[in-house]
Amino acid sequence: MYRFFNFLWRVKRFLNIGSESVLRNSLRVIDEFVYKLISIKIEQAQRLQDGTNGDILSRFIELKETDPKYLRDILLCFVIAGKDTSAVVLSWFLYMLCKNPHVQEKIAQEISEITKVKNGSSIDELAATITEENLEKMHYLHAALSETLRLYPALPVDGKVCFSDDTWPDGFSVKKGDIVGFSPYVMGRMKYLWGEDAEKFRPERWLDQNGVFQKESPFKFTAFQAGPRICLGKEFAYRQMKMVSAVLLGSHSFKLAEQNESVKYRTMITLQIDGGLRLYAFQREK
Ligand code: HEM
Secondary structure (H helix, E strand, C coil): HHHHHHHCHHHHHCCHHHHHHHHHHHHHHHHHHHHHHHHHHHHHHHEEEEEEEECCHHHHHCCCCCCHHHHHHHHHHHHHHHHHHHHHHHHHHHHHHHHHHHHHHHHHHHHHHHHHHCCCCCCHHHCCCCCCHHHHHHHHHHHHHHHHHHHHHCCCCCCCCCCCCEEEECCCCCCCEEEEEEEHHHHHHHHHHHHHCCCCCCCCEEEEECCEEEECCCCHHHHCCHHHHHCHHHHHHHHHHHHHHHHHHHHHHEEEEECCCCCCCCCCCEEEEECCEEEEEEEECC
């Protein structure tokens, strides 16, 4: 990310100083960790030969893919694409729920109705009820997560390189090799797209009159991108975020440590909260 802002980065890389030296050392740590993991898994696969490991790395090895560099890139792609993105969305989600306590209560009520577990039950009791079927029924939770992603997309800016010369529907021309940037953050707040209350956190905008979640076109709701390179983990991310939210919000309520504090952005590839989000968690009463 810093390479976008500092045009001297090539010099720094050559001299191995500053942020480029930090980057090189960090990459070494990551490589050592990942390559070790890959060799353990390859060795395990050869020993077991029954394909019982269900993780993504083992799946690739089962397909006879053993080039360590290729496997490293696959693994890092999934970790980098999947971990921080889901984590930052959950932080912004809890922030929004603290700023909008009525939404937090509505979600807790939905969880209790669908899981048939009373609010305030233990995390283990709740976790036992989190089935695929129950998650599918949590329309309001799904809407509140989507509303968070609209206002705080994990990747606030994104870019593409033009594959060939082209003219867009509005008549604007681009040349092969041009870089085109777009901002899901800005698009998520456009009144032109979302109406006069675009800046407001309102999960209801995603629901029809029966409370059923309504999908938006990915070309309008661009948090996961659109087209052939849309996020591969979109459904997985929703499922994972819904599982964590259902367990946490069914058992606890949350308040900001500093009720009137507004959080600040940290400039990164992912939209992070500067300094993290400080919360109090209260066990819900049964
Ligand atoms: C809320 C969570 C997530 C958000 C907001 C998100 C968003 C995105 C976006 C915007 C892209 C397109 C980047 C680009 O090429 O311009 C992307 C790609 C991708 N995402 Fe996600 N993602 C999330 C979670 C995940 C998870 C959990 C996984 C894996 C389990 C994942 C796997 C991928 C992969 C593999 C790609 C590359 C797809 C390709 O280029 O064909 N993502 N994601």
